[in-house]
Amino acid sequence: MASAPSSESMEGRPEGHTGPVAKKETESLLREGIASFQAGEEARALARFKKAYLLSGHLGEPHTRATCLFNLGATYVATGQAEKGLKCLKKAGRLTGERDPGLYFNLAMAYDNLGEPQRAAEFYRKALRGYSASQGRGVGDALVKLSYSLGSLGEAPLAARSFLLAGQTYQRLQLPEEAAMAFREAANYLLRSPESSQDEVLGALRACSQSCARITNQNLQGKLYNDLGLHYAQTGLFRLAERYFHEALQLCRRDNVSGQERAVLLQNLGAVYNALEQFERALSFHSEAADVYGALGASQRTAQAQCLYNLATAHVRLKNYSSAEFYYQQTQKAFAETGDSSGEALTCEALGATHFSQGHLDRAVGYYKQALKLFGKAKETPEVHKEQIREKLAAIAQLSSS
16 A cells, blocks of 8 residues: 655646645545545545645645645544554644644554554643643543553553543533443443542442433443443442343343343343342343353353353252252353363362262262363363362262271
8 A cells, every 4th residue: 555645746746736726626625535534435535635635735835734634644543554644643743833632632543553552641641631621522532542541551540530531521511322431431440440449439330320321222221231230240239230230131122132142131140149149030040041042052152151050050059959960061061062171170070069068979079080180181270279179089088988
């Protein structure tokens, strides 16, 4: 692909493309390019901006030439050609010497795409310092982008604060979708930061919930309610997690979303009821989730195995040992089919514990030994886990000899 146009590209242009005619055509091309970009016709936009840039070389107007370079550079960045975009944007800045927040924002985007979060954060901050009070949407968008750059740099507390500011900005602009997503991300980064208090996390989650209630896109609303459920579960507030998973499931059923999304919600609800020790209620959700994953085919076999494992565990807690053994065996088969030695080993260990609870010591020993063998095949198994199984085998041996 050709490199970004430069002033040398103007040589040989017809003399007719000068003065008022060239200025009028340049302005027309810029308008067409912007309209094409907004319509998603990025290739057409690039062609228009390139032509406008070539014509602007005859005008002797640095500001017009910079405008052409800015639009060309921004379009290159948006189409994944960050190096070309960066070159154009830097040249645009040099031509006018202006400190334009839009230019800084696009320079930051280019550095983002080039995998340079430190430089990206620097220019997002410059953009934020340049935006006026009337440019609230730009402020919100720059704060979100800055947050992700800070997250990439391992600055979770700063990223969380930036997301909170973005959410508050979008709230003032009456943009509930953007606000909810910013507050969700703030909670996500607060949960990653050891310095954060539970009150800070809960504040972000409450703000997210308030914005969610105003969202009209039910599909997005359902996804955000699921995220809220997950975050409340992370904080140990399982009753609130239950509430939001149910909200998401109701929306899911009304909005006819994909089977996989529905299965995830059923799986999450089952896990919450396990955590609440409401195992009878958990059974139906684990069972339905496993059935939905099963209907989706081999690609969801691992997810189905996890549901079957949780279903078996609920049966164990209810002392339904026969059902537990059946579902653990189904789980073992599923993990074996997907080549998950670690999952298969954990299931064998659970089967050993199930038989030990019933006093079936020989069968427990067999499953514990099988678990040890499978853990030996697994890529990553903490030695402490293997040692725990050896201790269980030793305890059984002592019981058998007494």
